[in-house]
Amino acid sequence: MTDRKDDSNRGWSRRNVLKAGAASAVIAGTGPMIFTRNSWAQDAIGNFPVKGDTVMFGFNVPQTGAYADEGADELRAYKLAVKHLNNGGGMLETLKPSSLTGQGVLGKKVGYVSGDTQTSPDAARTSARRMIERDKVIMYGGGSSSSVAIAQQYLAQEMGVIFMCGLTHSNDTTGKDKRRYGFRHFFNAYMSGKALGPVLADAYGTDRRAFHLTADYTWGHTQYQSIKEFTEKEGWTTVNNIMTPLGTSDYSQFLTAVLNSDADVLVLNHYGKDMVNSLTQAVQFGMKDMQKNGKDFQIVVPLYSRLMAQGAGASNIDGVFGSTNWNWTLEDAGSQAFVKSFEDEYGFPPSQAAQTCYVQTLLYANACERAGTFYPPEVIKALEDFRFTGAGPGEAYYRGADHQCFKDILVVQGKGPDQKQGEYDLLNIVQHVKRDDVIYPVDTFSGELGPYKPA
Amino acid sequence: MSGDLINALFLQILTGLQLGMIYAMIALGLTLIFGTLGVVNFAHGALYLIGAYCAVIIAGKLGFLYAVILVPLILFVIGIILERGLIQYFYDRPHTDQILVTFGLAIVAEEALKWIFGANNIPYPVPSWGQGIVMLHEYVPFLSGFVVFPKWRLILILVSLVVIGALFFLLQFTRFGLVIRSGMRDAEMVRFLGINITRRFAAVFGLGALIAGIAGVFGGPITQVSPAVGMKMLVPSFLVVVIGGMGSVAGALIAAVVLGMALSFTAEYSSIQQIIIYLVAVVVLLTRPRGLMGKKGVFE
CATH class of the missing domain: 3.40.50.2300 (Response regulator)
Incomplete structure (x- = not known):
């Protein structure tokens, strides 16, 4: 008897402690959800629900590598977008339909963190993971390399945090590698x-x-x-x-x-x-x-x-x-509002990479306002099949079936030294191609979006 | 052989030569330093990098000819400072220590340049007399039709050949070269003969850096001037040294040309091209473990 008692005491000392620890961790982790599932329709996904009075966005751009120039311009645009979301201005005046107030999003001030993708999928994933886990971002964006964007889209789906692609032009982003948690405003190859x-x-x-x-x-x-x-x-x-x-x-x-x-x-x-x-x-x-x-x-x-x-x-x-995708010389109200505020802030006109990142940030914020929540599945539904104007020429359409945005694009030709008027006047718009001329059937490319709630 | 084929072959050989020559200039310094000092200098790519940055600045401020004169001198001084201030303390330490310290140095140099000049590449315009193309079909009798090559790249090949020739002359026909060569074979014996080999070896480190400086001045417009370039150049250059035989100047030259040609002739087959230099290294080392012209007893 005594022996047995001693045995059980010794056994308890390690293996059982670990087992019990693991079991209680599981109970602690799932317990609250078991009780709240029926009372709350919106369970915790990714970094939802947002705690505190600031909502964080993550901007993951290439600050080194072959696409560093684009990355720097993307970051400028993101900072401007945050400024406009908090204080008004820019495309907030032109985007329609818009529920943006210029006083943050859903009553919360917008904050941001930035990271360097190094133009490498692995570095991008590490940086994005840090943003999601440490900085608790509700949405992240960035781009300038499709392999990087696709890697982040997969991570987005896995973590339940929406990824608003920056510059990515591969057909795969909204083709074979499309993800429910990834959205692309930029055009494709x-x-x-x-x-x-x-x-x-x-x-x-x-x-x-x-x-x-x-x-x-x-x-x-x-x-x-x-x-x-x-x-x-x-x-x-x-x-x-x-x-x-x-x-x-x-x-x-x-x-x-x-x-x-x-x-x-x-x-x-x-x-x-x-x-x-x-x-x-x-x-x-x-x-x-x-x-x-x-x-x-x-x-x-x-x-x-x-x-x-x-x-x-x-x-x-x-x-x-x-x-x-876009050029700063376009004369529609949305483009001009953006160009003017960008020039006021930085002293030179924005690039197409900057424009797509800026628009994506506003579109995400607008979707949250329209959905009335940061709950990712509802925000995704608000973005899907959304039609809007005032963010560039013509009406744009975010197709729900593949998360590709369709809008007018430009065929351009480089201007020689004798033609250009100023340092930034380098592209001559040869043809303004209408949205309906570049749209294609959704089954042109294979791929599945995946579920609204991450598995 | 048809005219087109001759043209194609000629252009590819020229391209291979040009690719190989930059590697050769970096590898020469590497192999010289290894042969004399027994130090595996992983910071040599960084010396090229510093050379290229100095060249951009000096060429932009004072003019290209000043860069040609000043940059190699600056690099020579940097080389001496590096050897006296740091490397000399590692002569008797294991190769792993040397690799770690020089690799660390390379990272410090890269990050420092990134910090000062940013991560983007700095435009390095070719001087006006080096711009444009050379109509090779007008000069080379066996070429037909229209065969052109950028003038700057021809200049690069020429400069490299002159530098390599000068180095050979220095090593083969001068007293300094004689001491260096004998020091490479048996440093202890040379010391016993009453020759201050340490001072001369410091000069060799400076010389290696100087050649990297020349490579930076002339290669910069082709390899681009960005902080990542040093590391990018280091790996193939190091392979050149290994394939050529550690410490062998002639071997480095042959290996550089071989690698340049391998890259040029496989350009159309990208899956092979991206591994060809490693493939060549494997084949050479399997058949000649000491490299093409490696000597017995060096790095063994």
């Missing part, structure tokens, strides 16, 4: 191809041979596919494609391959510094003054941005075609 194909055929003819250099990750791959599809529809031939590692600084070996081919068009599926480097070096290799197959050699940059144009310089972008 498919829309770029659809808009650009006919313009290129008009300008350069239908008998062209294209060589692609493509950034080797999800965005580059889908853009290559889309541009190939839409230029081949116009009669072009795709000679070759080389995948180049993200962050390549010397493109000479790839450009030599282009020179050695019989291609008469070079398509650069590069963005940010990659594009600045590859375009500058292509020009250094004489590709803008060259003739091939009896035609002038041409360079195309399907995804353009004013920041990149600035980085590459006016003489290099002169006459180069591309597409863009």
Whole structure:
């Protein structure tokens, strides 16, 4: 008897303590939910319910790496959006329908934390996790690399915290990798191809041979596919494609391959510094003054941005075609309200990356106000199939079935040194492509959004 | 052979040479420092980086020619300070300690430059006399049609060849070179002969840094000037040293050209291109464990 008693005492000392500890942790964790489930329709998801009188947003942008320029501009826009949400101004005056008051969101002041994605999915996930777990953000945003955006979208779904994508242009973001907790306002490679194909055929003819250099990750791959599809529809031939590692600084070996081919068009599926480097070096290799197959050699940059144009310089972008989500020279009321307040704050006009991040933050806040809660499933429903004006030209439509926003986009051409009027006047709008001309059926891409409540 | 094929081959060889030459200039310093001092200097990429940043600033403020003269001198001084102030205390320590301290130094340099100049790359314009393209078909008899190459990249190849030639001359035909070469073989014996080898070895560290400075001045416009470039250049350059044979100057040169050609000729096959330099390293080290021209007893 005595022995047995001693045994049980000894056994209790470790294993049982652990077991009991684990059991009580489970009870402590689930207990309150068991009692509240029937009395509260909105159970805790992610960082909901929001405690205190400040609601935190997280802004996770590339502050280093190939897309650092874009990231810096995104952060400026986010700060401006927070300022406007708390104090009014900017697009709050033009966005319709809007329930935003300019006095915070749902009676709470908006605060924010920022992080560096380093243009790397792993670093982005770590930074986002810190925002969610330590800083208790109710929503986070950011972008400038689709692989980074997609990684964060998956994390968003897992954690139950909405991710409002910043600049991400891969078809996968709202295609095969679409997530219920991720939303994209920016356009995608498919829309770029659809808009650009006919313009290129008009300008350069239908008998062209294209060589692609493509950034080797999800965005580059889908853009290559889309541009190939839409230029081949116009009669072009795709000679070759080389995948180049993200962050390549010397493109000479790839450009030599282009020179050695019989291609008469070079398509650069590069963005940010990659594009600045590859375009500058292509020009250094004489590709803008060259003739091939009896035609002038041409360079195309399907995804353009004013920041990149600035980085590459006016003489290099002169006459180069591309597409863009938005440009600061647009004259609709929403764009102008944003441009004016951005210029007042920072002294220069915003980029397309800045515009999409700013709009996304306002759209999220507006959805919370319209839903009357921060409860993620209700906010998601308020964003799905939302139609709005005053955030850029024309009416925009956030499609509920894939969380892709459809709106007017622009085909642009680089302005040469003699055409530009001022430091930031670098892109000439060749065509204003209407929303209905770039919209596509939802089943064009596979993928599932997933549940409203994270598993 | 058809004209097109000759053109293509010629351009690819030229590109390979250009790619290899930057690696060669960095690897020469690395291998020289290793051969003489026995130090694996992971901070050598950072010296290139500092060279490129100094070049951008000096070229922007005073003019490019000043950069050509001043940057190598500045780097030489930095090299001497580094060797006297830090590296000399690690000569007798294990290689792992040396690697850790120089790697740490590289990170400090990278972060410091990021802190001062930001994480974005700084535009480094090519001087006006180096801009534009050279119509190679007008000069090279066997080329037909239209074959061009950027002038700056040809200048880079030329400068690298001159630097490498000068280094060979220094090592083979001067008294200083003789001491260095004998010191590489048997430092103790040279010391017994009454030669102050320490002072000369400090100069070798400075010389390695100086070459990295020249590489920074001429390579900067091609590799870009951003804090990440140092590390990016270090790995292939280190491979060049290993493939060429630790401590062998001629081996480094051959290995640099081999890697440059490998990168150039696989450009169209991206899945292979991204691993080709490592593949070459594996093949070379399996067949010649000491590298192409490695000597017995070095780093063994």
